[in-house]
Amino acid sequence: MKYAILTADEPFISLAELKSLLNNENNIYYFSGIAVFSGDYKNIARRSSNIKAIGEVLAISNDPKDINEVIRGKCFTIKPNVILRSDKDRFNALYSTATKGVIFSKKCETLDLIFTDGIIIAGLREEERDSKSLLLHAKKPYSQSGTMDAYTSRLMVNLANPKKTVFDPFVGVGSILIESAWIGYTCLGADIDINMLEKTKYNLKYFGYTCDLLQSNIATNCIKKTDAIVTDPPYGKSVNAKTIKIEELYEKLFSISSEILSKNGRLVFATDAKYDWRDKIKEYNLSIIGIHFIYLHKSLSRAIYVVQKR
CATH class of the missing domain: 3.30.2130.30 (VC0802-like)
Incomplete structure (x- = not known):
């Protein structure tokens, strides 16, 4: 025991x-x-x-x-x-x-x-727990306001618990990929912003990790299959309402997840807790395993959804 x-x-x-x-x-x-x-x-x-x-x-x-x-x-x-x-x-x-x-x-x-x-x-x-690696990853060279911390990033990867591969379609500065690579997964990241991809590449290299990186919009299905999708999509102030609606962005995430996740593969994503994606998720042949809430500050609580392909 x-x-x-x-x-x-x-x-x-x-x-x-x-x-x-x-x-x-x-x-x-x-x-x-x-x-x-x-x-x-x-x-x-x-x-x-x-x-x-x-x-x-x-x-x-x-x-x-x-x-x-x-x-x-x-x-x-x-x-x-x-x-x-x-x-x-x-x-x-x-x-x-x-x-x-x-x-x-x-x-x-x-x-x-x-x-x-x-x-x-x-x-x-x-x-x-290997707290030293978490503290080390918190000091990555490139970071910015709203960057997901190492503890939450590793948590999300573990909630997905893939067999081999992790895909992050909103890679940002690479927090989730860093934890995926450290654990030992094959990792792939995409982002529409080439500058973000360069920062991610530098951060990964800084720690001696390697992941494949692609410049891609979430609307483009850039890979065929993955065990898990773990991601922190833009929300709140980080979304430019003039170029994309947050509802469309998340709906496309659910659609892509339904297409490329292997059977019983998981999508783990973060969002502003004020949004409720449960009904929309069910429309795409996905089942909700759990929803967890993390308080960040008075203007934002983060919800982490754990979703599985049926």
């Missing part, structure tokens, strides 16, 4: 990311801030955006004595984790009982001791 420590400020998006990467929703049990699941999975936390760590469960109980029976006499580096702040005092009272007789040393394996929803989870940490 495995446990996953989810990002506290986005627990439901974190859970959705975990479900997508596991390809199985039926064996996941959720506690506040923690998911417990079965199976032998590797590199899930490392490649994630919102899963902080994953490990092997040693014991789960509401009685600290049960936990102590499993870990007493063994050597650990212990990382206590109280998910709900209101439980901090209660956990402090249980901690000494749970860890009685344990040998503490930084040279030993890391033990997560988690208190949530009235239970204690003790587990050996196996892998952690």
